[in-house]
């Protein structure tokens with residue numbers, strides 16, 4: 185058979201399709217299809233081709249116009265992207281923006297393949313009432329089961345009626361929010377917090393970027409965070425408060441750009457680079473130079489010095505924090521109260537377990553929230569503050585519902601503090617939301633006094649459940665004890681092998697499973713001999729050490745200028761839109 189030019193073209197096309205079908209890539213455009221971009225928000229524009237292409241064959245248009253006319257500059261052409269196999273080309277244009285709002289159709293063509301995506305570029309809605317300050321409260325992993333149990337334990341309930349509401353219940357606007365990401369129906373805290381902080385979807389473990397195909401975690405196409413945007417366009421102040429490491433996913437999402445949330449040493453630098461005004465939580469192991477015991481850095485940068493030299497007041501204990509708060513000159517504040525994640529409220533405020541022996545002076549989330557608001561409200565251009573109740577999630581993974589719920593109560597008290605500030609002023613938008621859910625439900629009660637052969641038979645369901653006997657006689661809003669004789673029966677719907685003890689873990693946070701020699705997680709024998717403990721065979725892959733996130737919608741409640749946009753079902757990227765639309 186004579187190989188005519190036509191036949192060669194067909195064969196080559198078939199080959200390319202073969203590669204794209206079997207190989208690894210399709211033509212990809214970032215930002216992705218259906219991206220909603222704030223007019224003027226900065227982002228990186230990238231096109232990944234599915235093979236090595238000639239630059240002459242590349243044609244990229246936006247609404248029919250060559251992309252260079254829209255962005256005003258040429259992209260960098262990368263013939264063979266580093267670490268990408270099979271070899272393939274790409275073009276990337278950093279730090280661009282589109283000022284004119286409208287619908288945009290982006291077409292990328294390499295002479296053989298074509299990709300079309302649609303973007304919506306939206307303006308700030310001038311009709312919306314404006315806020316001077318925005319406070320975003322994120323209860324990490326906080327699900328409806330956590331809220332209900334927190335209301336029972338904190339507010340009390342009699343004959344079906346609660347004695348009062350949680351602070352986050354009592355807000356005029358509410359919506360359900362979907363949390364799935366680019367790559368999966370199940371999100372992690374990185375890409376869900378990233379959606380709140382940038383208005384763009386991302387992938388599991390990625391922060392402030394679209395996760396591309398190169399192995400380098402720092403070259404992925406970026407999208408501007410609300411922190412960068414309000415600092416650049418309005419010289420506003422920004423605060424980040426958490427009881428996890430400040431480099432952990434949710435706080436980091438306010439400032440970082442990385443494909444991997446684990447790059448915590450670099451995230452510390454990114455938090456400094458965005459000129460955050462108030463930064464509080466744990467994670468000092470990534471501030472300390474590697475020569476200092478306990479440091480997790482791989483260099484000798486001393487970030488305490490870096491922040492101090494940049495004019496930050498530094499607090500490492502509760503006492504130092506209140507000194508900083510009461511000093512009217514404090515305009516920039518770094519609070520570092522633990523080398524890792526801080527201790528949860530049950531251990532820090534009540535049981536003094538966990539690592540409170542090593543870190544006895546940890547403030548709680550409420551103190552940190554109040555101090556952050558005090559310092560930030562000294563800035564004349566207003567502020568954006570993100571407060572994360574991180575330990576709700578970190579106690580839910582190991583199935584420790586009591587610790588998760590006590591932290592939910594603490595988080596709600598931080599919401600109360602924020603609402604107290606806003607109430608006096610009417611110029612502050614408050615949003616209270618979770619970043620994803622856990623599979624937690626209240627199925628009844630467990631009554632130690634019930635005569636029963638097995639602990640499980642002491643569980644009361646339906647009419648048998650009645651009510652638990654938690655009390656709050658000292659009126660501090662927390663149950664005086666979690667180890668009461670008639671407790672809530674709360675279970676998680678996904679779990680590794682573990683021993684269910686039907687009791688609170690008073691000696692420290694639950695560790696349900698441990699790794700065996702095969703690398704599988706098996707039930708932690710430590711709990712085997714707890715009276716009445718039963719072995720539950722897991723329903724997760726054996727490589728799962730803990731319970732996992734779920735895809736259920738989260739609840740968003742809102743109050744203040746711009747809150748009226750919160751209603752019905754919303755996508756998590758729309759929370760960013762609610763915030764920027766409220767900006768003056």
Ligand SMILES: [Zn+2]
Nearest residue numbers: 325373577733
């Ligand atoms: Zn989590």
